[in-house]
Amino acid sequence: MADIEFTKNTNKGPRRKSRLLELRTEIPAGLYFTAGISFIGAFFLIWLLLTSFELVPPLFLPGPEAVWKEFARQISEGILVDDVAASLYRITLGWLVSTLLALPIGILMGNFKFFEGLFEPFIDLVRYMPAVAFVPLTILWTGVDDGQKILILFIGTFFQEVLMIMDNVKSVPREMIEVSSTFGLSRWEILYNVILRYAMPGIWDTFRITLGWAWTYLVVAELVAAKVGLGYRIMRAQRFLQTESIILGILVIGLLGLCTDMAFKLAYSRMFRWMDRKG
Template identity: 60%
Template sequence: MPDASPRRPRRGLLRLREEIPGWLFSAAGFVVPALLLLAWWLVTELGLVRPLFLPSPGEVAAAGWQQWSDGTLAQDASVSIYRIVVGWAAATAIAVPVGILMGNFRLIEGALEPLISTVRYMPVVALIPLSILWAGIGDGQKILILFLGTFFQQVLMIMDNVKTIDRNLIRAGQTLGFSNAEILRRIILPAALPGIWDTFRITIGWTWTYLVVAELVAANAGLGRRIMDAQRYLATDTILFGTLFIGLLGLLTDYIFKKTGQRLFRWAQLGR
């Protein structure tokens, strides 16, 4: 007769949702990049790839140091960060109320979702000529591209954040005599805010990915523009450094949003 006693769960590093020591979690994040960096160094050191196609890590670091020394890196970074912040903030300021309305009112969702779902599949690069006609070639055009690349996806994600709220909570508010505005302010928004914050974290990452596209045309400065200029002269070391630097800035932004969200919504972390 088989033993009906419950089995004790096995402990291990790869068990589902099993906690591991914090130092091990942090160290694991450095292993894969370190291995990739080692493989990159070996490939270039052994001459398996021509430097024109893949410069060594040292050459990329030297290109970055040169930009830092002459001040171009700080100038480009400040311009790009300004465009990122303004473009993302403008998209967020409109996407939040629209997404909340779509998530709460079926009529508004039915009216706007087909249009928004269609536009979000349009390639942003194809909109560059129109953005120049609409906004010229200054910062406004770059910010518009970042806005278009972020807004439509963000609206739908915020709508989904709101729609995940348990309807029983809304019915409880209606039973207590709350108005629609009170239910929105006292029930829906507090419950949806952790998910909306995660949406902010994801969408600002998308904004970084559109940076090179936004600075593709008629930009005098910016990290994306520096990469495009380097492409003309086959300066692969500058291209690689600029790409990696944008990635690091995006990672820093993600880390700030993640830690801020953990502090603001500690109660939402329970049970995860």
């Protein structure tokens, strides 16, 4: 009896690769959004389970319900509104002053080696100094009013912002500058019409990133002699072991930072439609 050989047909055509793990490949917007929401949902679910089964003592990690009750109390008493308003004022002013000074200095350093050599050694020195170390000095210099808080926010963002703007300007291909010069554009026309236009999307991203840094320095800025503010409320709650108030303050800072970040991204998409962000 002849042997019968059974063969499995494995020729099913080219296998379709999953786009999820393809390098720098776009995925549907719905999937992108769902992934982010799912991760946040999983985080809060783990938090709820840990506190519901008392796996962590409430003193160290209160549940979402306790944080929600604290949120409702602070809203009803007007505490949270006042804190948010004070912190937004300090963040906005500190970041604006930092940006208005960092922008021209960064542009000069990115275009002219003389200014890079003039400013970069000092900026490189100061940017490694922690902003919290300047708290005693800023109190001596400006007292304990809002000026001191704004100065801390300025110190925390200015020096890094200058160097990032310088790098944004340096990213302009030298060939573009040489071609523009060949076509007879003046130095300032090249600076405005070529260099700044090319570098502006990157500079706008630098604005967004440094504003995010300013939010992280808020607690440090409101560490001393503040009477209102989200950072002040967190430090005050720590003294009285009000953990739910600490978590509420952290979440509010995170949400406000996220809102400002999304606003900058929306403005980016409107102002720089010609940019291909797919990478």
